[in-house]
Amino acid sequence: TRYLNRLKQDDDVCAEALQRAQILLFHRLSPLLQQTERGTFRAVALTSSEVLALLERLGSDRTKLKESVLIGCSEQDQVQFCLDVGKNSAFPPAGSGELDPVAVEEACDGAFVDLKKGLFVLRTSEAPLLAKAQALLRWHHTSRFCAATGQPTCRNQAGTQRVSSSGSVLLPSAQMSPVAIVLVSDGQRCLLARQPAFPPGMYSALAGFCELGESLEETASREVAEEVGLEVHSVSYSCSQHWPFPHSSFMLGCHALVSPAHTQLHVDQAELEDARWFSLQDVTSALQVRGLPQRGHAPPLWLPPKQAIANRLITEWAEHQRGSQKGG
Ligand SMILES: NC(=O)C1=CN([C@@H]2O[C@H](COP(=O)(O)OP(=O)(O)OC[C@H]3O[C@@H](n4cnc5c(N)ncnc54)[C@H](OP(=O)(O)O)[C@@H]3O)[C@@H](O)[C@H]2O)C=CC1
Numbered sequence: 001t002r003y004l005n006r007l008k009q010d011d012d013v014c015a016e017a018l019q020r021a022q023i024l025l026f027h028r029l030s031p032l033l034q035q036t037e038r039g040t041f042r043a044v045a046l047t048s049s050e051v052l053a054l055l056e057r058l059g060s061d062r063t064k065l066k067e068s069v070l071i072g073c074s075e076q077d078q079v080q081f082c083l084d085v086g087k088n089s090a091f092p093p094a095g096s097g098e099l100d101p102v103a104v105e106e107a108c109d110g111a112f113v114d115l116k117k118g119l120f121v122l123r124t125s126e127a128p129l130l131a132k133a134q135a136l137l138r139w140h141h142t143s144r145f146c147a148a149t150g151q152p153t154c155r156n157q158a159g160t161q162r163v164s165s166s167g168s169v170l171l172p173s174a175q176m177s178p179v180a181i182v183l184v185s186d187g188q189r190c191l192l193a194r195q196p197a198f199p200p201g202m203y204s205a206l207a208g209f210c211e212l213g214e215s216l217e218e219t220a221s222r223e224v225a226e227e228v229g230l231e232v233h234s235v236s237y238s239c240s241q242h243w244p245f246p247h248s249s250f251m252l253g254c255h256a257l258v259s260p261a262h263t264q265l266h267v268d269q270a271e272l273e274d275a276r277w278f279s280l281q282d283v284t285s286a287l288q289v290r291g292l293p294q295r296g297h298a299p300p301l302w303l304p305p306k307q308a309i310a311n312r313l314i315t316e317w318a319e320h321q322r323g324s325q326k327g328g
């Protein structure tokens with residue numbers, strides 16, 4: 001932790017660490033993944049010499065390597081960076097050329113995959129790192145100018161901040177939006193909903209952005225009231241997660257109850273395509289589905305991947321229900 005902090009503060013030390021680092025490649029925010037023998041996917045990690053060789057081979061400037069952004073440290077104490085080889089106006093004027101994604105895929109024996117799909121097939125241990133990398137790359141792309149002064153901003157070598165010529169410092173976490181995600185139960189069933197943009201058959205817990213001045217409990221209650229017209233009580237915090245979409249959300253997961261006498265749903269069709277109550281049996285079967293459904297074999301209920309906090313809330317609810325059934 002201390003070493004990573006030093007890399008954030010000292011550009012020279014960071015530039016030196018980059019020479020010995022592992023680099024995860026992205027193309028226009030899609031990570032480069034490789035299929036493993038077990039059928040799962042993992043991120044392709046290159047050494048900086050491999051990246052330099054690739055840049056040379058594909059006719060790009062070697063200085064592009066310096067556009068890499070620090071993301072962390074592996075369990076083997078290897079410093080990790082990410083680099084977007086797509087068109088990237090966050091790092092003008094030089095080095096913003098785009099590498100041919102197909103040529104990179106061929107050279108690295110991988111494929112650039114949309115992260116939302118990738119989360120269904122990635123190893124659980126890698127998903128948070130790729131989510132963080134994507135969020136940081138997106139932040140650089142959208143933070144080229146200072147919102148207060150309109151002046152261009154420059155990054156530090158680690159990519160953990162940008163500074164405008166007037167000295168204003170921009171930090172990635174300042175753009176993170178808190179979101180309440182709430183699994184509602186009536187004691188027997190849980191409430192799941194789908195947005196039109198979800199993959200076919202997928203249902204998730206209700207979620208919504210916190211408004212200024214609200215507590216987590218207030219956001220959770222308001223979102224449930226707005227989206228399905230129910231009044232919740234006993235909102236209890238469970239766990240949190242960074243989620244890279246749409247511009248980095250800080251997901252605050254909670255459970256809540258409604259009275260079994262007041263479970264009639266009035267779905268806000270502007271936000272949701274559908275919302276339904278699901279039994280423990282429905283949820284138990286759905287939790288056993290792994291990966292992406294095969295074409296033509298869509299399960300009746302399909303849940304967000306394990307890497308998503310919604311899956312954890314649903315799993316917790318199912319375990320709690322099984323526990324209460326056993327306990328009589
Ligand atoms: N990890 C997980 O398990 C899950 C994560 N999520 C995530 O939770 C987030 C919120 O869920 P969602 O139901 O969409 O939220 P909401 O119910 O709040 O609805 C989204 C609407 O909120 C507006 N909005 C308000 N504040 C913001 C903000 N700070 N950033 C972006 N949009 C804002 C948007 O407006 P406009 O469109 O006009 O910009 C959009 O119309 C999403 O990012 C979603 O991906 C959701 C479910 C599961």
Ligand SMILES: [Mg+2]
Pocket residue numbers: 206207208223227271
């Ligand atoms: Mg919502």
